[in-house]
Amino acid sequence: MAFPATRMRRLRRTGVLRGLTRETELTPAHLIQPLFVTAGSGVAEDVASMPGMQRLSIAELVAEAGRVRGAGVDSVLLFGIPAAKDEMGSGAFDDEGIVQMAIRALKEADPELTVIADTCMCEYTSHGHCGWLREDGEVDNDLSLELIAKTALSQAAAGADAVAPSDMMDGRIAAIRGQLDGDGFADTPIISYSAKYASAFYGPFRDAADSTPSRGDRRGYQMDPANVVEAIRESRIDLDEGADMLMVKPALPYLDVVHRVKQATGAPLAAYHVSGEYSMLKAAAEAGWLDERAAVLEALTSIRRAGADAIITYYAKDAAEWLS
Ligand code: PBG
Secondary structure (H helix, E strand, O other): OOOOOOOHHHHHOOHHHHHHOOOOOOOHHHEEEEEEEEOOOOOEEEOOOOOOOEEEOHHHHHHHHHHHHHOOOOEEEEEEEOOOOEOOOHHHHOOOOHHHHHHHHHHHHOOOOEEEEEEOOOOOEOOOOOOEEOOOOOEEHHHHHHHHHHHHHHHHHHOOOEEEEOOOOOOHHHHHHHHHHHOOOOOOOEEOOOEEEOOHHHHHHHHHHOOOOOOOOOOOOOEOOOOOHHHHHHHHHHHHHOOOEEEEEOOHHHHHHHHHHHHHHOOOEEEEEOHHHHHHHHHHHHOOOOOHHHHHHHHHHHHHHHOOOEEEEOOHHHHHHHHO
16 A cells, blocks of 8 residues: 555654553663672772773672662673682682672572573683693684583582573583583583684773783684575574573674574573673764764664564663663
């Protein structure tokens, strides 16, 4: 039916009509707040390249998680910055490590908070790579699997509600699943960073987590930004190995990947609106070039529209406040 019988504007005329016909919902229930926990006490250190984000020691982290929950966001994704690093990244799987202690403190303060642990070695290794670095500069896949599976187990044992491996080694989901199942954690879900790209948008995070590789880069294990069919293959492999939820990361420059992974697999899917995406919006907002609230809610709605069920975003707390 053509104009004038069809007038698309009729249903745009009032907020109520727009609400009745809106296709995509964005609510605080869709959001996950990343938080950085650091060793020490009384620490609340600003991350220079991520205005509004801080590295927090455990008591301050617990207080911030309370504010996140108060805003209506019930899940956090936890990253640890240990006091010391070594070749093997042993702080990652130390039962008294920073993330393990933080998980216990968060769950003790608020058992209803869903705590997701990022499972990776890069914040804990002296070289900053996501696994075992060989003499020749390559990250050894199969040796890394053991360390990563041990890390996931110690996080689950500390009380993590889910583990989220972000290392991109082959076989890690099967290794983690086997380790968890063997040690009594068959019910702990794995949220796999299944399509994680070697992206320039992680720069601010690496400042925050102090995890820039001291030599080389991550292109030997993270995906080439030019590829999308490969993302579907990665996703299927992770599902076959036992992933409960998939992830695409970053989000906005990869909305086609979000869409295609969702279409191809139908599996629960998260998208990670990463540090660089956050910092771009912050910088433009601080300069007065963008209306921060409107731009953020539009960006997050777009990620949902593309097919993501959940969104990991540094804006989670603010967005939840704006939405309510
Ligand atoms: C660790 C990890 C990274 C991010 C999440 N987990 C960094 C990286 O791969 O270098 C990036 C998150 C962000 O930029 O917000 N492997």
